[in-house]
Amino acid sequence: VFVYGTLQPGEPNYPAISGWVDDHVPATAEGFQLWALPEGYPAATIGNGHIVGTLLQLQDPPAAWKRMDRIEGYTPRVRRSLYRPHPLEVSTADGEPIETFAYVVSPECCDTVRQRGILIADGHWLNWSR
Numbered sequence: 001v002f003v004y005g006t007l008q009p010g011e012p013n014y015p016a017i018s019g020w021v022d023d024h025v026p027a028t029a030e031g032f033q034l035w036a037l038p039e040g041y042p043a044a045t046i047g048n049g050h051i052v053g054t055l056l057q058l059q060d061p062p063a064a065w066k067r068m069d070r071i072e073g074y075t076p077r078v079r080r081s082l083y084r085p086h087p088l089e090v091s092t093a094d095g096e097p098i099e100t101f102a103y104v105v106s107p108e109c110c111d112t113v114r115q116r117g118i119l120i121a122d123g124h125w126l127n128w129s130r
Helices: 061-072 107-116 127-128
Strands: 021-036 041-059 083-092 097-105 119-122
Touching: 021 097, 021 127, 041 083, 041 107, 097 107, 097 127
Parallel strands: 041 097
Antiparallel strands: 021 041, 021 083, 021 119, 083 097
């Protein structure tokens, strides 16, 4: 899974999933924009930029996804969930493209995020939040 905010190592929500993480490497996703929300966490929308984050290699992915769904407030049958798992391709330092998933803002919530959030132009939450 590609994470770009509070689920990254060293961030507040990482301890809740760290037991399922076998490895993590820096990665970048193209075709997205990153927004800082007033609540203190980021949100990714489809757009014409990129996001810098971390690719997590998970053990027992179903259990890890269940925990991340709770953290991200995602309920499959609820149409207005802020985030939804979204397939995407990321690049790591070795340049190899990897197909994975990330929690991205659901289409129903994009306008709200863009109105309330601050665009993080370089797509790097860790730099922006510090």
